[in-house]
Amino acid sequence: MHQQNDKFTVEYARKLDQEDPLASYRQEFYTRANQIYFDGNSLGLLSKRAEDTLLTMLHSWRDYGIDGWLEGEHPWFYLSENLGKQLAPLVGGSPEEVIITGSTTSNLHQLVASFFNPNTSKNKILADQLSFPSDIYALQSQLTLRGYDPATHLVKVVSRDGHTLEEVDIIAEMREDIALIILPSILYRSGQILDMKRLTEEAHKRNILIGFDLCHSVGSIPHELSEWGVDFAFWCNYKHLNGGPGSVGGLYVNKRHFGKAPGLAGWFSSRKDRQFDMEHQLTPASDAGAYQMGTPHVLSVAPLIGSLSMFHEIGIEQIRKKSLKLTGYMLELISHELKDEQFIIRNPLADEKRGGHIFLEHQEAARICKALKANNIIPDFRSPNGIRLAPVAIYNTFEEVWKVVQVLKTIMIEEQYKKFENKRGVIA
Structure with missing residues (x-):
């Protein structure tokens, strides 16, 4: 039981990052301090090589x-x-x-x-x-x-x-x-x-x-x-x-x-x-x-x-392997930490059927996305009630996955989303 609970700690996420063979590639990209970018399935980040x-x-x-x-x-x-x-x-x-x-x-x-x-x-x-x-x-x-x-x-x-x-x-x-x-x-x-x-x-x-x-x-x-x-x-x-x-x-x-x-x-x-x-x-x-x-x-x-x-x-096989670990880990965290918050996971759960992003539905999705941005997390809203979160293998980390779910939990518990209008912006 103790080992199972360890999976939901930041220390476990950091351990996954230490074991990640692709970890060094994060330094190739321009990331903002204190911002977590989970919108790479709409626009990937700029790399120094690019x-x-x-x-x-x-x-x-x-x-x-x-x-x-x-x-x-x-x-x-x-x-x-x-x-x-x-x-x-x-x-x-x-x-x-x-x-x-x-x-x-x-x-x-x-x-x-x-x-x-x-x-x-x-x-x-x-x-x-x-x-x-x-x-x-x-x-x-x-x-x-x-x-x-x-x-x-x-x-x-x-x-x-x-x-x-x-x-x-x-x-x-x-x-x-x-x-x-x-x-x-x-x-x-x-x-x-x-x-x-x-x-x-x-x-x-x-x-x-x-x-x-x-x-x-x-x-x-x-x-x-x-x-x-x-x-x-x-x-x-x-x-x-x-x-x-x-x-x-x-x-x-x-x-x-x-x-x-x-x-x-x-x-x-x-x-x-x-x-x-x-x-x-x-x-x-x-x-x-x-x-x-x-x-x-x-x-x-x-x-x-x-x-x-x-x-x-890197090779696409290695990228896919890490991508599945990132999204699989996020799904576990969501199921554990957000089980009382009325989120619906719309992704196929089987690895062979799941692409590189997580899709959550919630009736307050537009407001939740705005609250995430206010917390320096960049998601992707899809009308009418979808939240897309894309941890990208080549530059995102397991600790970022852990932090996003924790912030999402805080947003829901503290009802931070209620500060915002439940309506998308011009670009979503």
């Missing part, structure tokens, strides 16, 4: 001018392809299957424009009712552009509990009229991981292409997109990969689709050796580079160079 590579790229502009496209430490002309090679291991793709380009939504538009090929019998897109809204907006737009009514041609899998999805329900909706499936790898609210391998196999049995939004999984969990046979994927790089606000996104296209012309072409869709021929007939790149459109945002992608170097040193 700052250095941003400055290096800025100085290449200063030192080379237009010659920076082919000179300097990181020539701009090949930057998207080179970073794609570096990121490929994190998604389980080969180097030529990954490109750093665009944003989550622009990449989704590109991929749907390229791979949604409706005919009289297969002309619907399958998504789900829990997807991040931007994905749904993009799918509605693409259907409208093709002359279809999204009300009838965008099919959304219904959640049984309003928080998670059952794979059997998704598979049941893979009907003969579905031409394309777009799903999240991890649900942005509940943190549920979908079985991408199983869903891909089932989609392909029915001659349906399938793609995944990896925004909440890239840099957080391992993937094997090529091994699983996933057709394509897209993501942002500013969450767990710490690429900075508005950082350039990424996409993956399975090599079996190479040679397919991009649905939305631009001059960076070109084969590199033909791009400056300036012909009005596009010669697409023979790999994922074909799905680029415009000139890369060099300064916005630069921080990712430094950030990715840490992921290569």
Whole structure:
């Protein structure tokens, strides 16, 4: 009994930190004194390496001018392809299957424009009712552009509990009229991981292409997109990969689709050796580079160079191992310390189903989030009553997890949240 109670002490948390093989990486990041940052699943913190590579790229502009496209430490002309090679291991793709380009939504538009090929019998897109809204907006737009009514041609899998999805329900909706499936790898609210391998196999049995939004999984969990046979994927790089606000996104296209012309072409869709021929007939790149459109945002992608170097040193398996320990520890503390405070844990509890953040529901969630911020803890509110807490493996500590739960307990016992309006801010 004594040993069990030890788990809920700060000394136990500190012991976990002493045993943490990733502890030294915290020093790589800019953290504020007396602040606990648990919002890395919305925007990761700045690392010193990311700052250095941003400055290096800025100085290449200063030192080379237009010659920076082919000179300097990181020539701009090949930057998207080179970073794609570096990121490929994190998604389980080969180097030529990954490109750093665009944003989550622009990449989704590109991929749907390229791979949604409706005919009289297969002309619907399958998504789900829990997807991040931007994905749904993009799918509605693409259907409208093709002359279809999204009300009838965008099919959304219904959640049984309003928080998670059952794979059997998704598979049941893979009907003969579905031409394309777009799903999240991890649900942005509940943190549920979908079985991408199983869903891909089932989609392909029915001659349906399938793609995944990896925004909440890239840099957080391992993937094997090529091994699983996933057709394509897209993501942002500013969450767990710490690429900075508005950082350039990424996409993956399975090599079996190479040679397919991009649905939305631009001059960076070109084969590199033909791009400056300036012909009005596009010669697409023979790999994922074909799905680029415009000139890369060099300064916005630069921080990712430094950030990715840490992921290569550590390895995604190690990151996932610590992430699970952090969220597992937090769930234990919440169940023990907050059992009387009417919080509902909406995460799947099984390790293989839980992503990198904790999702709590409480009827006073907006006020509680404001009280947490007043206590120098940065959470993430999700309307109408959700609190997301993301202890990030590469820079958060077990002691921080312990402190957050203790502060949350104090906020509830002392009713500190009542000082605030139960309404979200402009940005939540």
